[in-house]
Amino acid sequence: MYQILLAIDGSEHSEKVIDETITIAKALGAEVTVLNVTGEYDFKSRISIHMSDEYWEQIRQNMKAEGEKVVGQAAERLKEKGIKTNTEVLVGKQAPADGICKMADKGPYNLVILGSHRLRGISEAFLGSVSNKVAHCTEKNVLIVK
Amino acid sequence: MEKILLAVDGSEYTGKVVEKGLALAEGLNAEVTIATVVGEYVFSPRVSLQFSDDNWDRINKHLKKEAEELVEEAAKPFRDRGLHVITKAVIGHQAPADAICKLAGEGEFDLIVLGSRGLRGIKEMFLGSVSNKVVHMGCTSVLVVK
Numbered sequence: 001m002y003q004i005l006l007a008i009d010g011s012e013h014s015e016k017v018i019d020e021t022i023t024i025a026k027a028l029g030a031e032v033t034v035l036n037v038t039g040e041y042d043f044k045s046r047i048s049i050h051m052s053d054e055y056w057e058q059i060r061q062n063m064k065a066e067g068e069k070v071v072g073q074a075a076e077r078l079k080e081k082g083i084k085t086n087t088e089v090l091v092g093k094q095a096p097a098d099g100i101c102k103m104a105d106k107g108p109y110n111l112v113i114l115g116s117h118r119l120r121g122i123s124e125a126f127l128g129s130v131s132n133k134v135a136h137c138t139e140k141n142v143l144i145v146k
Numbered sequence: 147m148e149k150i151l152l153a154v155d156g157s158e159y160t161g162k163v164v165e166k167g168l169a170l171a172e173g174l175n176a177e178v179t180i181a182t183v184v185g186e187y188v189f190s191p192r193v194s195l196q197f198s199d200d201n202w203d204r205i206n207k208h209l210k211k212e213a214e215e216l217v218e219e220a221a222k223p224f225r226d227r228g229l230h231v232i233t234k235a236v237i238g239h240q241a242p243a244d245a246i247c248k249l250a251g252e253g254e255f256d257l258i259v260l261g262s263r264g265l266r267g268i269k270e271m272f273l274g275s276v277s278n279k280v281v282h283m284g285c286t287s288v289l290v291v292k
Contacts, residue, residue, distance in 0.1 A: 020287065027173025116284050135262075135281050135290050141166070143257075143289040144281060 002030035005107065007100045007114040007134070009036065010070035017115040017145045018074050022081050024113070024143070031084040033107070034074045036067040037099035039092045064091050097133035104138040113143045151255040152180045153246050155276075156216045159261025162291045164220050167259055171229055179253065180220045181234040183245040184209045210237050243279035250286045259289045 006021045008014040025032050039060075051059070067089035078085040090099045104112045116131045131144045152167040154160040164180075171178045185206075197205065213235035224231040236245050250258050262277050277290050 023174065024170070028169055029173075111289075116287075132278075132281055135277075139292060141289065141291050143287065144284075145287045146284055 002028045002111070003107070003109045004028075004030045004032045005035055005100075005104050005109040005112045005140075006032050006074070007035045007037065007096075007112065008070060008074055009096070009115075010066070011115070013115040013145075014070075014074065017113060018077055020143075020145045021113050022078060022083065024111075025078070025083045026081065030111075031086075032078050033086045033088055033109070034071040034078070035088045035090065035100065035103055036070045037090045037092075037094075037096040037103075038063045038067045039090070039094065039099070060091050064089055067091065095130075095133075097130045097137060100130070100134050101137035104134075104140045109140055111141045111143060112138055113145065116144045116146045148174070148176055149253065149255045149257075150174075150176045150178050151246070151250050151253065151258045152178060152220070153242075153258060153260040153276075153280075154180060154182050154216065154220050155242070155261070156182070157261060157263070159263065159291060160216075160220055163259050163261050164223055166289065166291050168223055168227070168229075170257075170259070171224065171231075172227070176256075177230065177232075178224060179232040179234060179249075179255070180217045180224075181236060181246070181249055182213045182216050182220075183236045183238070183240075183242040184213045185236075185238045185240065185245075206237055210235060213237065241279070242276045243283065246276070246280055247283050247285035255286055257287045257289060258285070259291060262290050262292045 004025055071087040075085045075087050114131050135142045150170055152163050154163055167178055217233035217235055221231045221233050260277050281288055
């Protein structure tokens with residue numbers, strides 16, 4: 001069966017990305033795994049070294065819960081359309097693109113779908129977007145939804 | 147996702163792009179256009195300066211013929227299955243990525259499908275320059291076939 005890895009971040013644009021995934025998954029008769037990658041990259045290292053381990057653990061749990069909510073809501077929408085759907089949440093130290101590529105390449109996926117708008121301020125202008133990085137770092141086909 | 151633009155260049159990725167396009171066209175009942183872009187950019191400025199206008203005419207005619215053959219060849223599997231397909235051989239001064247985005251914009255395409263690397267692949271370590279540029283330009287949703 002055709003396997004799609006759908007990476008979403010819970011932003012407004014995710015809704016459109018989910019819509020496109022429904023269309024493509026139905027067209028190809030695919031199974032979808034909804035992925036959210038979250039983690040410590042969200043904090044600047046200067047802030048993060050000031051946090052205690054217990055506090056980090058609490059933050060990680062919160063992130064995991066938030067991620068579960070994001071993928072859960074997306075999975076509901078896919079399941080409503082009769083698409084077989086799984087969910088995954090990655091909480092780690094890696095940047096989102098690295099997490100997405102890692103998942104994509106180790107799993108049985110044929111296609112990675114993600115949105116093109118995932119801007120993180122000025123640094124994005126220099127480093128490139130998550131979608132651009134994913135297009136480079138995975139061996140799998142990539143669909144970037146604008 | 148109704149209008150799909152398949153960008154081909156006759157490299158080994160052309161077959162993969164056509165295969166993906168077929169699956170999407172059949173599943174989505176989409177309107178497919180197959181395009182290739184060639185032009186003076188294939189010559190380095192140092193070479194092209196030495197061509198006379200007559201030479202340019204001959205070269206452009208030759209490129210046009212090759213491009214038309216290429217898109218017709220790529221369209222065959224669609225026609226064999228009774229699917230409607232439009233072919234376009236674009237000859238011009240502009241770089242392929244610019245021409246692809248321009249086509250996509252003018253034709254109001256919902257999706258561009260293109261190979262991750264093309265004929266100019268050897269110097270491209272990761273994503274090919276054309277696919278990379280199209281992804282960067284973000285003119286519409288892009289499926290990068292690997």
